[in-house]
Amino acid sequence: MSTELTESDVPSPTGPASAPSRRTFIATTTAVGGIAVAGGLVAGPPPLGVEEAAAAEATPSGRVSLTVNGKRHTITVDNRTSLLDLLREHLGLTGSKKGCNAGACGACTVLVDGRRVNSCLTLAVRLEGAEVTTVEGLAPGGEDGELHPLQAAFVEQDAFQCGYCTPGQIMSGVGCIQEGHTGSAEEIREWMSGNICRCGCYVKIVRAVEQTARGK
């Protein structure tokens, strides 16, 4: 089976890329089970163990090129792999959370081509050419730089407790603001209702979205 991995830096829709180097990307990617990586493009030891290679061969897979947080990935992926599992298990981006794996809680919300989607219900293989933004790619300044205004508003308003739903809430809030569904607290509540917060921080989530929408 032909497998390959290529990558090239492309401009991020949300700001300058703070993506890992090619070397670190390969290092994280080769630790996975569901993705096959081409030996021809990768120096060093074979990236897949015997078991992984066998698994990849046995299951229907497809090749897809997509951009995640400004970083281009061309990968062969198990057709069953969701975008969420691609991010978490294969690309090392564990900010997006698995809460229900059935599209009911919103903890996995990311932006695909600027729209908010439940990444657990999105098959990775159908994302040819897509631009994906996760919570890790939201802050333009990288890990210690300036936060996205909505991230800062979440901290300021204390719009979370345990923090597990927070990446999804923030990505959904970014989508909500971009869509213009922020005319009133009632409208925000309605359009943020795809994201469950079991700690019950809704009042403050609405305040954070409201504050950020006003500051736009």
Next chain:
Amino acid sequence: MSPQPQAAVGAPLSRVDGRLKVTGRATYAADHDIKGAVHAVVVDSTIARGRVTGIDTRAALALPGVLKVISHLNAPRLAYRDDPNLNNPPGRRLRVFQDDKVLFHGQPVAVVVATALETAQHAASLVKIGYDAQSPSTDMSGSDRTNEPATYARGDADGAIGSAAVRLEMAYRTARNHHNAMEPQATVARWDGDRLTLWDKTQWVLGTQNELASVFGLPPESVRVISPFVGGGFGTGVRTWPNVTVAALAAREVGRPVKLVLTRKQLYFAVGYRPVYEYGVRLGSDRRGRLTAMTHDVRAETSTYEDFTEAILVAGRMLYSMPHVSQTYRRVPLDVNTPTWMRGPGYANASFAIESALDELAHEIGVDPIELRRRNEPDDDESSGLPFSTRRLRDCYTTGAREFGWHRRNPKPRSTRDGDWLIGTGMATGVYDVLRSPAQARVRLDADGTALIESGTSDMGPGTYTSMTQVAADALGLTMRNVTFRLGDSRMPPTPPHGGSQTMGTVGSAVQDGCDTVRRQAIRLAVEDRESPLYGVDPDGIVVRAGRLHVKDNPVRGETYQRLLARNERTHLETLGSFQPGESRFSMYAYSATFAEVAVDASLGLVRVRRMLGVCDAGRIISPKLADSQALGGMVGGIGTALLEHTVTDHRDGRIVNANLADYLVPVNADIPDLRAIFIDGEDLEAAPIGVKGLGEVVHIGVAPAIANAVFHATGRRVRELPITAEALL
């Protein structure tokens, strides 16, 4: 109390771990990237009672990438030692893969391990299990069996009710609820020889360490549990469930680290839940509402293999004054998995019955519900004879009534309309025990003027990282940024479980004790050091601010920790702080009064909460910004219990019908109006040296009955079963 100036404590600070949480860099259990980890998926039984007769793993094992299928047919026998330090209920805990018996629907009967998650999931679906199924008993109402009841009595309740001027008898029922924390139970298990490391979702690293040590027959020091972030708990992580054993067993069997994340569906049977309650109340009072007697007949579900009990009876003995009380608490063993504590355990269910009953009495005799409660306010704890340490419940009523606008209320039910909506208001009281257990914290002040505090506690959301940093900063006299608080590692000093609202009081007091000790060490070093500007000063007259020790009344005379330690060639000062509760001569509880306004669609029965106010007497508030979030969150949880949450079992086969977040309804953003919380000022130094009583439970207890009472006021219909559904109001 500390002689130190209070700067960080009481200030509305943002979370110290906020940045990690909003950037996706806080690492929950399944986020830990452990080299070489493979994936495990549990196969659940599809019967609720019987035996496994055969397991066909051929199709699963034929899939490339499947490493092993483990079941009772090939699993090693595990030690399953009894350990008195664990908080497992009496009985014999579920022993995974040790025999062919099935005790409840969804019991783990096999686990598949594969190199890729998708492969493991597919393979688990290919494992065929044969059963010898028996008809299960899962419906509490239909079962006559009960375990040995717990009882309590004072006076002659039956006699007093028989001769009372006003007599009421009601039967209440509350549904089974599931915690549904957003983070599922998840474990990464790795063996290094005989040493086991677990990255786990838990509210008690020490408990998980001891449970796994006892299951595998290891010394506790061979097991390390790491849990820096917990994605919500609400009680589900206080006990260690079988999934952790399954992960560790699978890792040992395949010789590789294993990651096991339960599915949302599995969280409805692989871990515990708040049990179904039937709660019968009879009461007697005089015509002015002065209670003379109350009886409480309580039934709750438990499993056949463990007898789960919780504090359902306490509120009925001490919340209101009356000479005669009789209580019986029966657990009904069913073919279900064992229940567990869920936010406001026991008290929340009792409060629905008791606070609804009080509201029914108020209506019956035409007395205002708040006035009725005032008339029955006790002078001391009538169940123990002890005085209350603090009880600011009257203040909660007064403040709540004023801020909510209670005086505008027309007491007549179904008297207020807004278009199609019937409008009603209601209130209820909440009470929760102050739990006190030993706790420790290691405190180290370094020569560079920064401090590191470590304690094996947890932060499932209330903000332990932040509030402990606040306590430490003030006690050491450092700025927040020079203090680091770490938690969530079983190698750190021991603490009680992070549940039951006890973390702030117990761990907080240990942190303060350790920081006070280190500060005093530094002060002593200074006053005995001839080269120190503080030489010879009375140690009690020295305070520390922003890392500088100085004479309290003469700030110019002093020096920094850094200079003091450097000159004395000390790299650091260190101690182990502790909280060791003694025998108390006081009755210690946190209190709350919750007020709710609801609108009920007159023709559709739809209930919407319009506004809500919670007023709490939780003792001293350490971190007001975070306490406010916790209080509002408690109300949101209560709205769920009152109007939405209900685990439904198909009693034919014991299957949970709505084991997902689309059918088990929890509040979403659109369900929640503006909520407000007020804290009644005041510390309780009997409850804890830092003056706190505990917050997380009491802000939730009383919410559901406040809503139920408001629904009655709106509609004139008394609903005695939770959740209150549209059907009940049509």
